[in-house]
């Protein structure tokens with residue numbers, strides 16, 4: 001069995017964008033986009049944010065979306081064609097570790113739900129700083145997975161699964177809570193933090209959005225949790241679904257700042 005590392009599909013991104021709409025909006029505001037700007041969406045996936053940003057930069061601007069997954073980029077191009085966008089967008093295949101752009105190119109850069117997947121997050125933030133123009137804005141959105149809290153009578157199992165996600169599935173599971181430290185260490189100016197809590201009472205939506213089923217199956221395969229423990233856990237989740245009493249919450253962290261002059 002191939003080990004699960006938190007990979008998502010374009011269908012997942014389209015569905016999760018509905019839940020993240022106000023968070024996305026908050027991140028765009030922090031980019032201080034003006035007509036004619038050239039901006040970057042790093043880890044752009046299927047281009048959902050590229051489409052909105054094209055509208056914000058206007059006909060004289062340009063939006064660049066970078067991702068390492070060619071299938072996501074193909075989907076992004078198709079989504080832009082379907083949205084009848086003009087040609088002021090560009091999808092680039094590349095790695096977040098080494099951005100294929102000249103320095104000081106972008107008026108602002110954003111990245112959403114990428115940093116949790118990075119093995120070298122400091123290197124990526126340095127690269128973002130390099131390609132942003134002086135005084136330009138950098139905005140990073142990520143989940144603080146350690147804040148995931150699920151109402152359960154089995155808190156030990158809940159913690160085991162949560163710690164497994166953070167420490168063994170994601171490359172940078174503590175990304176949300178470490179963004180501020182990362183920004184400080186690079187002397188980024190005017191750092192602002194916004195924490196937006198999400199709560200869910202629909203267990204199916206929780207399993208879909210958090211990829212919980214894949215986490216549980218991988219934890220079982222890695223013998224982090226026994227079949228018996230998982231069965232108790234699943235029974236409890238099913239009972240909560242039947243009773244309509246399921247509850248969980250998690251914090252989304254947005255850290256933004258400006259490249260010093």
Ligand SMILES: C[S@@+](CC[C@H](N)C(=O)[O-])C[C@H]1O[C@@H](n2cnc3c(N)ncnc32)[C@H](O)[C@@H]1O
Pocket residue numbers: 008013042043044045046048049066067068069072094095096097111112113114117118
């Ligand atoms: C959870 S998705 C978020 C996509 C998009 N930001 C959104 O909110 O719809 C994470 C994206 O980061 C990309 N990604 C992960 N690691 C990457 C890396 N090292 N370099 C470039 N892209 C990467 C994945 O291919 C995926 O499209």
